[in-house]
Amino acid sequence: MKEIIIQLELPRVEQLLAPYRESIGKDYDGYRNHVYRTITYALHFLNGQHQQLVETALVYHDLGLWTDRDLAYLEPSEAIAIRDNEQHGWGLDPNALRGAIHWHHKIWRYRGPHEDVIEACRKADWIDATLGWFRKGMSRRNITLVEKAFPNCGFHASLLRLAKEYGGSTIVGGIKVTRGILKW
Numbered sequence: 497m498k499e500i501i502i503q504l505e506l507p508r509v510e511q512l513l514a515p516y517r518e519s520i521g522k523d524y525d526g527y528r529n530h531v532y533r534t535i536t537y538a539l540h541f542l543n544g545q546h547q548q549l550v551e552t553a554l555v556y557h558d559l560g561l562w563t564d565r566d567l568a569y570l571e572p573s574e575a576i577a578i579r580d581n582e583q584h585g586w587g588l589d590p591n592a593l594r595g596a597i598h599w600h601h602k603i604w605r606y607r608g609p610h611e612d613v614i615e616a617c618r619k620a621d622w623i624d625a626t627l628g629w630f631r632k633g634m635s636r637r638n639i640t641l642v643e644k645a646f647p648n649c650g651f652h653a654s655l656l657r658l659a660k661e662y663g664g665s666t667i668v669g670g671i672k673v674t675r676g677i678l679k680w
Contacts, residue, residue, distance in 0.1 A: 568676025
């Protein structure tokens with residue numbers, strides 16, 4: 497597999513994240529780096545195609561966790577992305593944007609409209625969410641390079657903290673997350 501291309505800063509990503517910095521708060525650096533890791537993996541799977549859509553979808557994919565303070569955050573994240581797409585006139589296909597966010601926790605392969613982008617985003621998030629345990633065809637070397645470029649900054653610990661904070665306990669929060677975001 498070819499070596500992954502790592503872009504340390506993407507102007508669109510920085511612009512899209514900026515309005516949500518306060519909502520994300522102390523988790524901002526961790527979430528920002530998670531976004532960059534997933535974008536990097538997804539663009540690798542897509543050979544660099546659909547960059548604007550991928551960047552946008554993956555900036556927004558988990559935002560509802562902070563903006564709505566809800567463990568079932570897919571629909572709130574979709575709504576924010578669709579609203580901003582319309583308000584700012586980005587012209588992204590709303591079905592592709594919504595789909596990339598909605599299906600990014602799907603356990604099995606996504607098949608359907610916009611499959612290439614949705615599947616790339618889904619695989620990218622699974623790689624990062626599992627800290628590379630599920631590689632989805634990505635080489636260990638590429639994962640190591642991406643993780644070195646974009647350190648975790650406590651991202652996975654913040655997910656556990658939020659599950660406990662929003663759910664009342666880590667166990668109850670974990671169940672709510674699983675029921676609210678996993679797709680079959």
